Amino acid sequence: MTGPDYDHFCRLIRQASGLVVTPEKAYLVSSRLGPVARVEGLPGVADLLAVLRAGAPDALVQRCVDAMATHESYFFRDATPFDQLVSDVLPSLIAARQSQRTLRVWCAACSSGQEPYSVAMVLQELGARIAGWKIEILATDMSEPILMKARAGIYNDFEVKRGLSPERQTRWFKPEAGGWKVSPTLQQMVQFRQHNLLQGTAGLGVFDVIFCRNVLIYFDVENKRQILEQVSRAMANDGSLFLGSAETVLGVTSAVESTPGVRGLYRKTETHLLRSA
Ligand SMILES: C[S@@+](CC[C@H](N)C(=O)[O-])C[C@H]1O[C@@H](n2cnc3c(N)ncnc32)[C@H](O)[C@@H]1O
Structure with missing residues (x-):
């Protein structure tokens, strides 16, 4: 094509x-847009591309964007970031925030919700160490259909077993609607909101921990740079950023730097610290 x-x-x-x-991704365009073309009553993907070029409504463009996005996610994906969160990142933040007793976490590009719910489990499992604290988990994605799934918090057998220990499945999920529904305790901790990373971070506030994993791999260097610089501005000076295991900032930006010996964990560089914080 x-x-x-x-x-x-x-x-x-x-x-x-x-x-x-x-051009090499023509097979992907064909397979992902086929269902959209059918719903539109068009004979094929080539016809859909012609409609888009002639000037399609925003809603149709958004459906095509959603179809092209990869929404793959699972609980405690890659394990290491969550181990690091428990063993290092959260203990340091808890020590540093004793007077404010607040923690803000942002899962950017959260897909179907497994990542923010994994963070919520980790935080709940800290028990008395953060009892009475104000905890906010903001989970955003550009795709409203995938956010609807995330908000519903219902996962099928395959999804719920992928990354979750049997203990966590029993503690945090109950059978419902032919699947497994996440507990209200976790659901109440996560606020899902539509947000496009290309639109910057204005209005989101400052976060102690940011997960921005397995999304930058799909972008060009210029967009990666802009997003990482904005994400860095939305981080507290002692905040932590987790990127995906296949993602790097090398040759992209100096706004954040990797933590030696810890794959995927980044901190703000000295030159990018917030002056007011
Ligand atoms: C592969 S999933 C990653 C999910 C999760 N972070 C993880 O690592 O398991 C990528 C997500 O990025 C979202 N995405 C792609 N482009 C985006 C953009 N410009 N702004 C916000 N989200 C975007 C997609 O909708 C998709 O749900």
């Missing part, structure tokens, strides 16, 4: 979401 309609589609997707679609 090539030609002006395809090229226009690649530009459209990149502008709307940052996702880079190249």
Whole structure:
């Protein structure tokens, strides 16, 4: 699949979401947009691309963007970031925030919610150490359909077993609606909101911990740089940023730097500390 309609589609997707679609990804475009074309009553994906180029309504463009995004996620994905959260990041923050007794966590690009619910489990499991603290977990994604799944908090057998120990499954999930529903305690801790990373972080406030994992891999260097610099500005000076295991800031930005010996954990660099904090 090539030609002006395809090229226009690649530009459209990149502008709307940052996702880079190249000519080599034609197979992906075909398979992901096939269902959208069918719902639109169009004979095929080529016809959908032509409609988009002729000027489609925003809602249809958004459905195509959602279809092109990869929503893969699972509980305690990659394990190490959550181990690091428990063994190092949270103990330091708890010591440093004894007077404010607040913690703010942002899961950017949270997909179907497994990441913020994993964070909520970890925080709950701290028990008395943060009893009475004000804990906020903001979980955002650009895709409203995937956020609806996240808010519902219902996972099928495969999803609930992926990354969760039997103890955690029993403690935090109950059978419901043919799946497993996350406990109200965890649900109340997480606020889900639609947010496009290309739109910056204004209005979100400052966070102690940010997860921005397995999304930057889909962007070009310029968008990665802009997003990482904005994310860095939204971090407390002693805050922590977790990126995906396949993601790096090398050659992208100096706003954050990796923590020696800990894969995926980043801190603000000296030159990017918030002056007012
Ligand atoms: C592969 S999932 C990652 C989920 C989770 N962070 C994890 O690591 O398991 C990538 C998510 O990024 C979201 N996404 C892609 N582009 C985005 C953008 N520009 N702004 C916000 N979210 C975006 C997609 O909708 C998708 O749900």
